[in-house]
Amino acid sequence: MDEFAKPKRPHGPGAYVLTLGASVILGGLAGIGSAFLGDQPGPVGLALTAAMISAAMAGGTAGCIWWWRGIDEAAREAHKWAWWWGGTGGIALGGVLLMTLMIRAEQQPLPASFGSAPAEIFLSGMLSIVLFQTAGYALAWACWWLKHR
Amino acid sequence: MNNRLKVLRAERNWSQADLAEQLGVSRQTVNALETGRYDPSLPLAFRIARVFAQPIESIFTED
Numbered sequence: 001m002d003e004f005a006k007p008k009r010p011h012g013p014g015a016y017v018l019t020l021g022a023s024v025i026l027g028g029l030a031g032i033g034s035a036f037l038g039d040q041p042g043p044v045g046l047a048l049t050a051a052m053i054s055a056a057m058a059g060g061t062a063g064c065i066w067w068w069r070g071i072d073e074a075a076r077e078a079h080k081w082a083w084w085w086g087g088t089g090g091i092a093l094g095g096v097l098l099m100t101l102m103i104r105a106e107q108q109p110l111p112a113s114f115g116s117a118p119a120e121i122f123l124s125g126m127l128s129i130v131l132f133q134t135a136g137y138a139l140a141w142a143c144w145w146l147k148h149r
Numbered sequence: 150m151n152n153r154l155k156v157l158r159a160e161r162n163w164s165q166a167d168l169a170e171q172l173g174v175s176r177q178t179v180n181a182l183e184t185g186r187y188d189p190s191l192p193l194a195f196r197i198a199r200v201f202a203q204p205i206e207s208i209f210t211e212d
Contacts, residue, residue, distance in 0.1 A: 007173020007196070073190050074178035148181040 011070035019067040023060040030056030074148070082141035090136025094129045152209045155183045157201050171200050 030052040038049035068076070101110055114124040158168050165179045172179070172193065181187035182197075189197065198205045 006171075009170065010173060010175050012175070072174040072178050073193060074181055074187055075175065077187070145177070148186040149177075149184070 008070075010072040010075065011067060015067055015070055019063045022063050026056040026059045078141055078144040078148075081144050082137045086136040086138070086140025086143075087133045088136075089140070090132040090134070091129055093136070094132030097132075098125055098128060150188045150209055151185060151212060152182065154179075154197070154208065157203070157208065158183075168200070172196050 033052040034049045038045045038052060040048065071079075101108060110121065114121050154168075158165070165176045165183070169176045169179045173196070174193070178187070182189060194205050194209060198208060201208060
């Protein structure tokens with residue numbers, strides 16, 4: 001390795017938007033593919049649906065690796081800090097709210113948008129936690145950069 | 150950790166963007182370094198020393 005080689009310019013916001021956009025497109029393609037190819041009864045349909053989602057997830061992960069390798073160390077530090085403190089803080093807050101709602105369901109029924117079947121409630125709970133985690137992450141990320149300006 | 154990045158950069162009439170390009174980091178990172186709010190990794194500290202042609206200990210000092 002040339003020790004004195006000019007370093008590469010780190011990825012900017014454009015690369016982030018590109019990665020995010022490509023992930024959304026891959027997810028959309030997987031959804032369309034699942035609707036057409038996975039619309040078959042039995043294990044074949046199940047396997048095709050799983051294959052579509054796996055391919056989209058693998059593509060999205062590859063894009064994330066490319067993006068992560070291109071950002072500089074302070075940007076990485078901000079994301080790591082935000083995922084730990086913001087993400088876990090969001091999970092903790094969401095967990096308190098969800099568990100309180102579940103334990104005290106007689107006094108405070110779950111919102112109607114959560115659904116009524118156990119599978120619907122389970123899925124809504126999972127998505128709520130992801131939402132809290134992402135919100136906490138975004139807030140912590142912004143705080144890190146504000147603090148380090 | 151204290152550093153003399155801002156002074157060294159000013160002596161050379163470089164903007165933060167100029168220095169960022171030479172170091173391969175973002176301008177925001179250079180700003181965070183200069184304000185002392187972010188301590189660089191060892192590889193980045195070596196790159197900074199090489200860009201300014203000075204030993205690390207003459208650029209960075211302990212609080």
